[in-house]
Amino acid sequence: MSGMRNTHLSYSRLSRFESCPLSYQLHYLDKHTAEPGIPLSFGKALHSVLERLLQDVIDTEYAGPLSEERALQLYREAWTAEGLSGLDLFQQGLCILQDFVRQQGRVDARDILAIEKEFRLPVGPFTVLGFIDRVDWVDDETVHVIDYKSNHQLFSRDELDASLQLSLYSLAARRLWPWAKRVRLSMWMLRHGVLQETTRTEEQLEAALAYVETLGQQMESSEAFPARLNPNCVHCDHRRHCPAYARALTGQRSVVCEDASDLESVAREREEVSHLAKILTARKAELEEVLRAHLTAKEELVLAGTRYRMFNTTSLDYPLEPTVEVLARATGLSRDELVQHLASVDKKSLDALLKDAGKRLGSARVALLKAELGSLATKHHSPRFWAKEVA
Structure with missing residues (x-):
């Protein structure tokens, strides 16, 4: 691997390059300090709690229900470590963990094969490094790979079946547990209490390997890393260093459809406007939070010719x-x-x-x-x- 840009590949590197080459450059090549947003930090806190909660089970060879009290203790520690704040968000996490403990029910250390299991997967001239959240024993021929997600939205069936992350996990599980003839793959959607399950065929796994090697070669040979506006820009941990994001905040557009009969042009402008709208809406929310903080101490603010106040709205429910x-x-x-x-x-x-x-x-x-x-x-x-x- 000497002389190559990437000492290894990972799903995070691949997906970052795939969604925005500039984000990949800033993060992995230029080594810019990341500025993770609240959703990422919140997700990390939840993952930390679940990892430690189940590691306790393995370490003590425990069988029985998980402890809500232990989950709360670990949550407080993870919340502080991630520097999170806000009662509403804290309560969301608490409810997620309580629901997880109840949904999990009885656990048996003998059924948990691994927690945060590291794998190294050879793919052509590359090595893909990764960590699987959890792997359970199902029977003598089956393992169950589980990835925890704190997403607000469930995945569609197409997204689940095409997930590169789950394909890599399936390949890794086959190498780590070669006796397993079947690998079940699940996204545990923590906010919904749902396990979204899928599997992979041999053809799908071969295609995933070829795709990873192709992306890896592109990452090595690319001379330019253009920014690519996409729905995830508002969560990007390098958006402050992105010129495309800065332009988006001003509402600048590069595509304007002049002919409504040109449907390709209509679609291109529609997608750009959609991305800009999401970025501007998120920025509006950030600015409003700043103003809200100052309005808690004052009845109103008059700034830049605009009057700001807090007020209550009323809705009626009839018994x-x-x-x-x-x-x-x-x-x-x-x-x-x-x-x-x-x-x-x-x-x-x-x-x-x-x-x-x-x-x-x-x-x-x-x-x-x-x-x-x-x-x-x-x-x-x-x-x-x-x-x-x-x-």
Whole structure:
């Protein structure tokens, strides 16, 4: 590897180069100090807690339920280490960890093959270095690779099946546990309490290896590393050093469609505007947080010809039974008629209730209950515009 830019490859290096060559240059070649945002630090804190929580299980050869008290202790330590702040975010993390402990249920040290398992995978002239969050024994022919994610959104089936990260993990698991004939792959979506599972075929793994080697060669031979605006720019830990990000903050655009019949031009401008809108919205939120901090001590601020105040908005929720009773007296309609007109159950509230009920009923009973309730639900469909970048 002497004379090469990269002493090794990793999924992080590959994905950074893939999404924005300039970010890769700033991070790995120019060695700029990273400025991780809150989502990254929050995710690291959660990962640290889960790693140490399950490492305790392995070290003590424990079998039984995980401890919420131990999770809270580790969370406090990780929260401080990452320099996080804010009650709302702290509570989010606490709820995520409590849900994880409950969903995990009983653990057995004998079923956990590895935590934060390092692997080195030869790919052509390169070595891919990585760490797998967790690997469980399923049976004498199967291992289960698990990667923890704190994303707000679930992955689509296409994203899951095409994930380069999971492909690398599958290849690594085969080398680390050669007796395993099957490798299950899961993203444990911590905010949702969902394991999104997939597998890989031999053809998919061969394609992943070829792609990694191709990207590696591009990283070695590239002479220019242009910035590439994308949806992740607002989270980039080098955005302060990026000229494209600086231009985006001013709203500058490089593509303006002059002919609406030129659909390629329409699409290019639409994507650029979409990226700019996300960057500007995130910047607006950052600036508002600064103003909010000063408004806590004052009733209002007058700055740059604009008056800023904090105010409360009010929404009304009508309790079902008293409301129906009043309406029944006033309209002469029966309770059943009124309920038929007025009452429906909010999906978010129902999901929260079922999640809480799962602690008592068990996951199998809740799954049946969800199916039964789903058959009662009225489904509404409306057209929505959807867009996703393709390679």
